[in-house]
Amino acid sequence: MLRVLIAKDLRRTRRNPLPLAINILIPLVITALVGLTFGGKSDSGALGRIRFALVDEDKTILSDFLRGSANQREGGKYLDPVILERDAALREINDNKISAVLIIPTNFTRHYLSGKTNVSLELIKNPAQSIHPAVMEELLGALVTALNAISRNLQSEFPEWQEVIEGKRDYKEISNLIERAGDKFKAAKKFINPPLVVYEKDPAANSTTANKTTASTNSISATNTPKPAEKKSNPMAETFAYLLVGMAGMFLLFLASNAMTDLHRELRQRTLARFHTLHHQLGPFVAAKILFAVVVLLIASFILLICGGGILFGVAWQHAGSLALLVLGYACFAAGLMAVLVALIPDERKAGALNTIIAMGLGMAGGCLFPPRALPAFLREHITPLLPSYWFVDTARNLQSSGGNVVWVLPLIKLFILSAVLMVVASVLFRRLFRMGARV
Amino acid sequence: MSLLRVQGLFKAFGPLRAVDSVSFEVRPGEIYGLLGPNGAGKTTTISMISGLLKPDAGEVIVAGTPFWSNPQKAKRIMGVVPQELAIYEELTGRENLEFWGRMAGLSSGDAKSRATELLEALTLTDRAKDAVKTYSGGMKRRINLGCALLHKPQLLLLDEPTVGIDPQARQNILEFITKLRASGTAILYTTHYLEEAESLCQRIGIIDHGRLLAEGTLKELQDRLGGDRLFALEADLKDSSPEAWDGFLQRFRVIQKTEKQIVVSPIGTRDPSDCLKDLLGLPVRVENVTLKRPSLNDVFLQLTGRELRE
Numbered sequence: 015m016l017r018v019l020i021a022k023d024l025r026r027t028r029r030n031p032l033p034l035a036i037n038i039l040i041p042l043v044i045t046a047l048v049g050l051t052f053g054g055k056s057d058s059g060a061l062g063r064i065r066f067a068l069v070d071e072d073k074t075i076l077s078d079f080l081r082g083s084a085n086q087r088e089g090g091k092y093l094d095p096v097i098l099e100r101d102a103a104l105r106e107i108n109d110n111k112i113s114a115v116l117i118i119p120t121n122f123t124r125h126y127l128s129g130k131t132n133v134s135l136e137l138i139k140n141p142a143q144s145i146h147p148a149v150m151e152e153l154l155g156a157l158v159t160a161l162n163a164i165s166r167n168l169q170s171e172f173p174e175w176q177e178v179i180e181g182k183r184d185y186k187e188i189s190n191l192i193e194r195a196g197d198k199f200k201a202a203k204k205f206i207n208p209p210l211v212v213y214e215k216d217p218a219a220n221s222t223t224a225n226k227t228t229a230s231t232n233s234i235s236a237t238n239t240p241k242p243a244e245k246k247s248n249p250m251a252e253t254f255a256y257l258l259v260g261m262a263g264m265f266l267l268f269l270a271s272n273a274m275t276d277l278h279r280e281l282r283q284r285t286l287a288r289f290h291t292l293h294h295q296l297g298p299f300v301a302a303k304i305l306f307a308v309v310v311l312l313i314a315s316f317i318l319l320i321c322g323g324g325i326l327f328g329v330a331w332q333h334a335g336s337l338a339l340l341v342l343g344y345a346c347f348a349a350g351l352m353a354v355l356v357a358l359i360p361d362e363r364k365a366g367a368l369n370t371i372i373a374m375g376l377g378m379a380g381g382c383l384f385p386p387r388a389l390p391a392f393l394r395e396h397i398t399p400l401l402p403s404y405w406f407v408d409t410a411r412n413l414q415s416s417g418g419n420v421v422w423v424l425p426l427i428k429l430f431i432l433s434a435v436l437m438v439v440a441s442v443l444f445r446r447l448f449r450m451g452a453r454v
Numbered sequence: 455m456s457l458l459r460v461q462g463l464f465k466a467f468g469p470l471r472a473v474d475s476v477s478f479e480v481r482p483g484e485i486y487g488l489l490g491p492n493g494a495g496k497t498t499t500i501s502m503i504s505g506l507l508k509p510d511a512g513e514v515i516v517a518g519t520p521f522w523s524n525p526q527k528a529k530r531i532m533g534v535v536p537q538e539l540a541i542y543e544e545l546t547g548r549e550n551l552e553f554w555g556r557m558a559g560l561s562s563g564d565a566k567s568r569a570t571e572l573l574e575a576l577t578l579t580d581r582a583k584d585a586v587k588t589y590s591g592g593m594k595r596r597i598n599l600g601c602a603l604l605h606k607p608q609l610l611l612l613d614e615p616t617v618g619i620d621p622q623a624r625q626n627i628l629e630f631i632t633k634l635r636a637s638g639t640a641i642l643y644t645t646h647y648l649e650e651a652e653s654l655c656q657r658i659g660i661i662d663h664g665r666l667l668a669e670g671t672l673k674e675l676q677d678r679l680g681g682d683r684l685f686a687l688e689a690d691l692k693d694s695s696p697e698a699w700d701g702f703l704q705r706f707r708v709i710q711k712t713e714k715q716i717v718v719s720p721i722g723t724r725d726p727s728d729c730l731k732d733l734l735g736l737p738v739r740v741e742n743v744t745l746k747r748p749s750l751n752d753v754f755l756q757l758t759g760r761e762l763r764e
Contacts (some may be wrong), residue, residue: 018556022542022549029544029585155664284540287602291504292557294525 019302020309023276027310037313042260063094064146066114067103074123075179080157093153107138113146114139116154124177127172128163152433167198187299219336254416256326262318263344263407264377266311270348271369273307274355278362300444304349304437311345333413336422340413343429345408350436357443380404402429455518456481457531457609457640458503463512472498474664475512479608480640485631487655488644489750495664496538496644496722503642504534516609522526530559537614539598543587543705547572547578547597550586555604556630565604572600576630580684592623599627610634610641616650628654648750660754672750679709679719679748679756683726686717688731699736706732709756717755719748 027034070077081238095116098106103115125133129454137154139147156352165172174191177183183191277300280286289299319341323329331337352369359365377383379393386394398404413422456479465473473495480486483540487507488496501507503514505525514521516528541550548569555565556671573579576596581589586597599615607733612631616624631654635641645651651658652672659669668675676682696702705720706729733743754760 015555018553022545022553023483023550026542026544283542284538285542287506287538288534288536288554289557290506291532291536291602292529292554294505294529337578 015298016302016305020297020306023273023303023306024309025060034310034314037272038317038322041258041265041318044253044325045257045261045322045327048253058393063092064114064149065094065096065112066116066146066150067098067106067112068095069098069100069103069115069117071100071120072118072122076123076126077118080118104138105281106257107140110140110142112140113143114150116150122349124176124352126161126165126180127176129169129172139236142171146264150357167202168195171195173275252415253256253331255323255331256411258323258327258329259383259410259414260377260407262315262341263380263382263403263410264373265318266315266341266344267348267351267373267376267403268370269311269314269402270307270345270352271355271366271373274303274349274352275312275362275365275369277356278360281360282362296444297441300353300441304353304440307349308342308345312342313342315345331414333422336413337410339426340406340410340422340429343426343433344402346433347406347436350440353440354436354443357440357447362446376401376403381407402432405429457517458642459513459515460499460503461513461515463499463502463514464510465502465507471664473496473502473509476664476666477663478659478666478669480642482608482640483635483638484657485643485655487637487651487658488642488645488646488661489648489651489754490660490661491646494661495647496661497613497647498664499642499661500534500642504532505529505609509742530605531607532611533602533605534611535599535602535613535615536744537617539594541598541601542587545587546583546585547589547593548573548582550597551600551604554601558605559569560604568604568606572603575633576600577626590623592619592626595619595623595627596630598632602738608639610639612641612643613647614644616645616647624650648754652750658750660750660757662754662758668753675750675753676748679707679752682747683729683734684709684717684719684746684748684752685729686715686744686746687736687740688715688744689736689738689740690714691716691738694738702732702736705729709752710759716749717752 096106096112098115100115100117103112104118106112107115115136115138117138118134119134122133122135125131135154135158137151139151141147168175171191171194174183174187178188178191277286280289280299280303286296286299290296294301319329319331319337324331351372355369355372356365359368379389379397380386380401381389381398382403384403386398386408389398405428409422409425460479462469463473463476465745476499477487478488488499490496498507502509502512503521505521505528508522511759514528517531521528526693527677534536542553545553551569551572552562552565554572556562560568570579573582576599578593578600581593589597595615599612603611612685615631616627619627623689628650631641631643643650643655655672657669657671658675660675668678675763690713691711696708696711696716705721705724707721708719709719711717718733720726730743730745734740
């Protein structure tokens with residue numbers, strides 16, 4: 015009988031898929047909007063190559079070197095420079111065809127090597143874009159730091175380099191100059207590589223402290239090498255994964271509410287009463303409705319996380335099995351919670367309004383919409399850790415970002431135990447509700 | 455032996471006595487009509503008989519067994535057609551029938567074949583694959599009726615099954631119900647349509663304010679009025695009283711009196727022309743006198759002092 019009842023509800027949902035579609039589309043749209051605000055993604059899944067104009071008004075060997083290095087080797091993966099005159103570059107930026115213009119001004123090399131005056135590189139950012147110009151600014155900062163470091167260390171040789179550039183030195187003098195510079199770089203190597211400070215993921219991190227900065231003298235290659243078993247996911251997709259898990263935490267509650275308030279509709283349309291004219295016990299009908307809610311939530315989760323996340327946003331879900339179990343636990347909890355609320359509030363409109371408020375409250379306080387660390391201190395420390403929405407969202411996010419050592423079984427057990435308790439409470443409440451019959 | 459026997463059924467909602475000591479029985483192959491205006495207690499009575507409501511007092515006996523001693527057994531014998539359209543509008547007519555067949559305990563195959571039979575009998579075969587929400591009111595009513603018949607119930611409870619549909623659709627449903635009766639099904643039929651009760655039901659119970667005021671065949675109920683003729687006299691009766699008319703109450707029974715009309719039935723076997731002469735001789739300014747056969751409405755009028763249509 016349960017199978018027939020669930021099949022009936024699934025068929026009805028298929029014929030009227032709007033509520034389900036809305037509750038799946040909204041989180042996807044919100045995720046996409048937030049993602050687009052951060053600059054979208056390229057075909058490769060990353061931020062994409064930054065297209066910018068390079069205006070070389072200096073036209074020296076050094077400026078040629080800077081110009082040429084912009085798209086070589088690693089830089090070529092991320093940077094797409096075009097060499098233009100200033101006016102043409104400004105026209106391009108006005109037409110939103112490039113993200114920034116980097117200008118190497120006249121006499122840049124001469125002033126840099128003389129060390130007598132401050133030199134500057136000019137960066138014009140495209141105000142219509144957000145991420146790419148900001149990245150360019152950061153890169154330029156790194157370049158300036160490097161040029162400053164070179165200037166400080168090789169200041170004494172700069173006059174000779176100036177003469178080399180002006181063609182006043184012969185090859186023997188040039189080779190001596192290169193050799194001296196090489197010796198200095200060799201001496202500085204141990205301070206440069208490996209760096210004194212590295213950023214690494216702590217493999218033993220628990221669910222709340224996944225990332226940290228540590229001082230280390232270990233080899234950088236040892237700490238940054240990705241584990242072979244883990245699927246690769248680009249940083250933007252990780253952002254989408256973070257958002258999608260939160261959205262799922264919130265909107266699965268809405269879907270559970272919608273699925274369970276169908277019981278109100280069955281009461282209103284007298285189909286539950288008709289069932290009661292055939293069966294004295296109403297338990298199977300309610301149980302089927304709860305199971306139907308769980309099935310709907312699992313279908314919605316699949317569409318939202320696997321189809322939406324995987325296909326639309328390029329999310330490679332780490333530990334999909336653990337995540338699926340978490341979703342199942344959370345779906346059971348959501349269905350149980352809404353069953354209790356429907357049993358407590360027989361009025362359809364009141365129940366709808368209250369369910370929405372409770373779902374939003376659980377979602378927000380549980381860190382579905384905002385990162386838990388952004389919540390008010392009291393909420394974050396005393397309330398949020400007690401919420402099932404937090405158990406689900408936080409564990410799922412940590413599974414995605416922190417690898418397989420995240421403790422996910424305990425939150426899952428907690429979700430299942432709470433679901434069982436809620437379903438028992440719901441059955442008691444429904445029994446009381448139906449004691450005088452299905453007409454309430 | 456009756457298939458359904460109701461004894462002293464009582465149900466109150468707070469101070470309101472929705473059903474007050476109602477007793478009747480329905481026999482196999484009989485349509486028993488429960489006739490009364492809206493709010494008379496018909497639906498509450500059916501709800502108690504079908505187990506949707508538990509009576510405060512009284513007993514429902516189905517096929518010789520008290521309902522509440524084995525509700526599930528009693529429910530297997532019954533089919534209930536609620537007044538509301540208790541069907542799934544998103545599903546097709548066939549899907550609705552098959553679903554309720556499965557709920558009634560039929561196997562998937564039996565539910566399918568029985569649904570086909572019913573679609574044929576209800577002349578809905580050509581629309582079987584359409585969603586019910588696209589059906590006309592009459593078609594929805596027929597599906598609503600069919601959903602209660604999948605398991606071939608011996609006792610059918612019909613709660614105003616023709617309410618809100620056009621005369622043609624109503625006629626179709628009434629013909630179908632007549633065929634069901636002919637097949638031996640016992641039917642309890644609630645309605646507030648006099649014509650339906652008169653044409654369809656073998657016995658009729660008149661219910662108002664939760665009380666069963668009278669019951670019997672149409673003839674038995676008409677005989678309560680004292681004969682097969684009624685006179686309706688229209689006149690200015692504002693300041694007149696039948697008690698003041700010499701010997702009037704010995705010759706006529708007053709069914710209803712208003713300021714402009716008095717409806718009476720002659721007492722004993724009297725010639726209509728004599729009755730007419732008596733009425734025209736009354737000390738009032740008579741505008742019109744009509745002779746008619748008594749209807750259930752007149753019975754209801756006599757029992758309650760108001761018309762059923764009010």
